[in-house]
Amino acid sequence: MIEYVYAFGTSLLLAFLTAWLGVAIVSKRPKWFNENRMNLAISLAAGFLVSLAFTEFLPHAVERNPINAGLYILTGITIIFIVEVYGTPYLSRIDKWAFRNDHPGFHDHYQEASNCGHDHSHENSNGHKHVHSSYVQTKHHHHQNHTHKSSELAPLQHTHVISPAAACSAVACLIVCTFFDGLEIAAAFRLGGETGWLTVVGLFFHVLPDGLIVASLGLSSRLSVSTTRFLTILVASSLVLGVIVAAITGSFVPREVVIGLSTGILIYVSFLHLIPVVAKTKRGVPTFLVSLILYSILISILHGHH
Template identity: 25%
Template sequence: MLNWGSLFYVFLAAAANVIGGLVFVLKRHWSRKSLNALMALSAGLLIAIAILDFIPESLEHDSSSPIFILLGVLAIYFFQQYVAGYFHFGEETHATQHEKSTAVGAMAGMLIHTFFDGLSIAASFEVDFRLGITVFIAVLLHKIPDGLTISSIIYILSKNRTKAMGAALLLGISTLAGALTAFIFADYYLPGEQTVAVAIAFSAGVFLYVAATDLLPVVNASGDRRAALFFFIGILLYFLLQWGTNWLAPALH
């Protein structure tokens, strides 16, 4: 039986996703240059997470992970070309098929990612309290950027603050769902390392596609070199978060 006291930490992690969305939507006006900068920042974060975090982690547990990275790319491409046109994105936005697939692709990757965030926090507390705290901090450090990233992508595509905030809220709900899944199935079955590796690899493919095919081309087409610099800032932010994790974690062992 899992430690239900760990649910408090899962709630904190889920709340951080929502806070990230609030950081974005509370700013009343976003200029085109600001939106381009946010797209570049989001692309940098997604690519860094996929290449430096998701791919190595998936390969560590399953040598066949590259095929699932490719499947993640192919799934989003297929969705963009053949499926997205049949989804209702909101009449007021007049979103194109390409925009719909970008939004759904980004959400799919993020939801898979946050689901396993919640599952990892809950499961690690069952092993050891200090391990649970370490995993919680590692997850918490990227939660606000996750909320900010998905809210900015959804707002840029829909021009709707409610949908942008809703996207961040869904990440929080997905985190809670992952933890609740761990609680419910703890006495029967928890996803093994290979299952988790497949999900992470698939998310890596989704993130790479969304960043390289949907976000960066828009930034490049704008010709705004200042906005383009935020791509590098997004990657730098990833390293800062990793440094924060490594700095805090040893004190908890």
């Protein structure tokens, strides 16, 4: 039970940092945190989490149940895939409530928000075309690709309004992904304190950009700071919810099943959402490799003390 206390406490801390820093940085220092810096943070997280998947989660999953470990891992991958594809369109309806409060006359076309990967384009008065990618291929579909020829380091907060439907879809994606991150934290602490704290370090650099993205989407859609903060807290709270669900189900779900499912989820998130960002980010690959090596050295030192 003590592992869930640690997991709950750390998830609360991560949720607070995600909500508070997200709004604070984007609203007060929008030029400081741009897309490239956000993606560098994701690259750093990718190195930690990929190493974690193959040096901690996968070996424990196979050791505890070598016969069914592969089935549990595949089930974990399938679960998060199904939830992302079929669950996020329904969750995006929750987020629309906040947008309608700030835009009472807004006529929204829900079909625009039904897919987390849709692009939204428009032309301004000068004939220049702006392309908005709705965050994201999920959290993991993590970056708002606003196409400009001029600046790779353009701030995430833009002066013009992005599609509220696209922003709704992005927030819904993040809710799902941070929920599964909460499951990961709980499963990691069940493996041991060292694995749990290392997972928290990796997820810190993975979850924090979500708060920045939500804040950027809200403010660039001309939402009030209070509504933007509400959306950020909504995403951060799903992290804590994931830990609570894991604690409730952990009493009657065998540990090897939880670890196997979590391994599949972690592999899915790392390779489908994080690695593509690393490959497309300037200095992303070196950042990824450095974090990969540092984690390997750290885990070797920790294991050497057992």
